Amino acid sequence: MADMNFTGPDPELQDLLASRPQLEMHAQDGLCFEGVPLNSIADQYGTPVWVYGAETIRARYASLHNAFAAQGVPIHIHYAVKANDHLAILNLLHKQNAGADVVSIGEFLRATKAGIAAKNIVYSGVGKSEAELETALAAGIGQINAESAEEVEMISTVASRLGVIASIALRMNPDVDAGTHAKITTGLAENKFGIAAQDIPAIYARSSSLPGLQVVGIAMHIGSQILSTEPYRLAYEKGAAMVRALRQTGQNVEVLDIGGGLGIGYQDEPGLSPDAFATMVRRVTNGLDVKLMMEPGRYLVGPAGLLLGSVILQKRAGKRFVVLDAAMNDLMRPAMYEAWHGILPLDPTAYRSAMSPADVVGPICETADQFAKNRALPDLKPGNRVALLDAGAYGAVMSSTYNARPRPCAVLVDQGGFHLITKRQEVQALWDGEIVPST
Numbered sequence: 001m002a003d004m005n006f007t008g009p010d011p012e013l014q015d016l017l018a019s020r021p022q023l024e025m026h027a028q029d030g031l032c033f034e035g036v037p038l039n040s041i042a043d044q045y046g047t048p049v050w051v052y053g054a055e056t057i058r059a060r061y062a063s064l065h066n067a068f069a070a071q072g073v074p075i076h077i078h079y080a081v082k083a084n085d086h087l088a089i090l091n092l093l094h095k096q097n098a099g100a101d102v103v104s105i106g107e108f109l110r111a112t113k114a115g116i117a118a119k120n121i122v123y124s125g126v127g128k129s130e131a132e133l134e135t136a137l138a139a140g141i142g143q144i145n146a147e148s149a150e151e152v153e154m155i156s157t158v159a160s161r162l163g164v165i166a167s168i169a170l171r172m173n174p175d176v177d178a179g180t181h182a183k184i185t186t187g188l189a190e191n192k193f194g195i196a197a198q199d200i201p202a203i204y205a206r207s208s209s210l211p212g213l214q215v216v217g218i219a220m221h222i223g224s225q226i227l228s229t230e231p232y233r234l235a236y237e238k239g240a241a242m243v244r245a246l247r248q249t250g251q252n253v254e255v256l257d258i259g260g261g262l263g264i265g266y267q268d269e270p271g272l273s274p275d276a277f278a279t280m281v282r283r284v285t286n287g288l289d290v291k292l293m294m295e296p297g298r299y300l301v302g303p304a305g306l307l308l309g310s311v312i313l314q315k316r317a318g319k320r321f322v323v324l325d326a327a328m329n330d331l332m333r334p335a336m337y338e339a340w341h342g343i344l345p346l347d348p349t350a351y352r353s354a355m356s357p358a359d360v361v362g363p364i365c366e367t368a369d370q371f372a373k374n375r376a377l378p379d380l381k382p383g384n385r386v387a388l389l390d391a392g393a394y395g396a397v398m399s400s401t402y403n404a405r406p407r408p409c410a411v412l413v414d415q416g417g418f419h420l421i422t423k424r425q426e427v428q429a430l431w432d433g434e435i436v437p438s439t
């Protein structure tokens with residue numbers, strides 16, 4: 001499938017600022033995030049540094065929750081831990097009453113460590129090992145979304161061995177095109193995820209007869225960064241029809257888990273509106289009498305994160321390259337998905353300077369180590385700082401230490417102050433655990 005990233009013209013720096021209420025430009029302090037000058041964070045902790053905004057996360061959680069409340073639809077939000085698995089972020093969402101959606105035992109343990117009770121955790125993913133299932137079931141996990149007939153058998157075996165009852169939902173692959181990037185679409189028959197609709201009734205019936213299992217319903221997740229309600233509507237109509245069909249055969253169906261995937265406006269394209277989404281969900285599930293669950297990740301945390309970097313140098317070799325101290329090992333999305341991230345200088349005078357095109361790159365020895373191509377930016381001097389916007393989701397979680405680059409530190413801004421939430425990795429820590437044989 002072709003790259004489906006938004007391809008509109010680049011917004012101007014002022015427009016990027018204007019459309020993000022969490023950002024503000026102060027004449028003296030420069031770019032501020034939730035009222036905190038980003039320069040003060042960079043002065044104290046250096047760059048690159050991840051910066052997250054607690055109020056932005058709370059506000060986004062509330063906007064989603066309230067959109068459903070306005071429709072009179074109770075919704076159970078399970079935050080998709082994969083988007084940003086920092087303990088501080090998980091704890092913050094836990095305090096908003098979110099459960100968690102996890103895809104590995106590591107994520108499960110992180111979520112419980114952050115305070116989320118096992119019973120409020122849903123376990124998704126195509127390949128959960130027996131050992132992982134055992135740990136999750138022994139801890140009392142709330143629900144497992146099974147992705148294949150084979151997995152259902154595995155869960156039954158493990159639960160029976162432990163003498164517990166596993167609540168499972170079957171993840172149905174609705175075979176709809178989410179209209180997003182090929183690498184983040186999950187609801188097509190050709191994708192590895194879920195069970196084809198025509199196979200659900202037989203697997204549901206079989207699951208209901210197996211020991212150690214209580215089959216509670218249907219789960220769906222069709223992809224990520226989805227900007228229109230239409231693919232969701234198509235998928236959920238199939239899901240609702242399946243719920244009715246299963247009940248007609250006498251099956252018990254209590255839960256419909258509608259997944260995540262709500263897209264955000266990286267390039268100032270309109271993000272998916274929670275109100276439009278909730279309205280559509282109410283219409284499609286009207287009278288269905290199910291417990292509705294959802295698993296948003298990016299929507300909650302994407303716009304709540306920045307990666308701050310400093311300019312190492314500007315290289316002029318025919319074209320202009322702005323070389324940052326942040327790189328693709330920190331923020332992978334541009335290299336991996338050709339993703340577009342806004343880039344804003346911290347210095348207020350930069351906004352009054354002449355703009356000219358530049359490629360913004362990192363120091364890694366890969367051509368893909370590029371954050372932006374032909375981006376209109378002012379002249380940037382060594383030491384000038386920039387913020388890479390909307391980096392709160394699928395940012396730090398995907399980072400690596402490629403080129404022996406230690407991981408950046410992270411800071412949480414809250415109520416006008418800021419707290420270090422991850423220490424910068426020491427270079428020596430890069431070879432922790434490595435063993436040179438003595439022979």
Ligand SMILES: Cc1ncc(COP(=O)(O)O)c(C=O)c1O
Pocket residue numbers: 080082083101124125221223224225259260261262295296297298299393
């Ligand atoms: C099963 C499942 N649920 C939820 C999500 C969260 O998606 P998003 O961050 O786009 O909301 C994902 C991510 O792709 C997923 O695989």
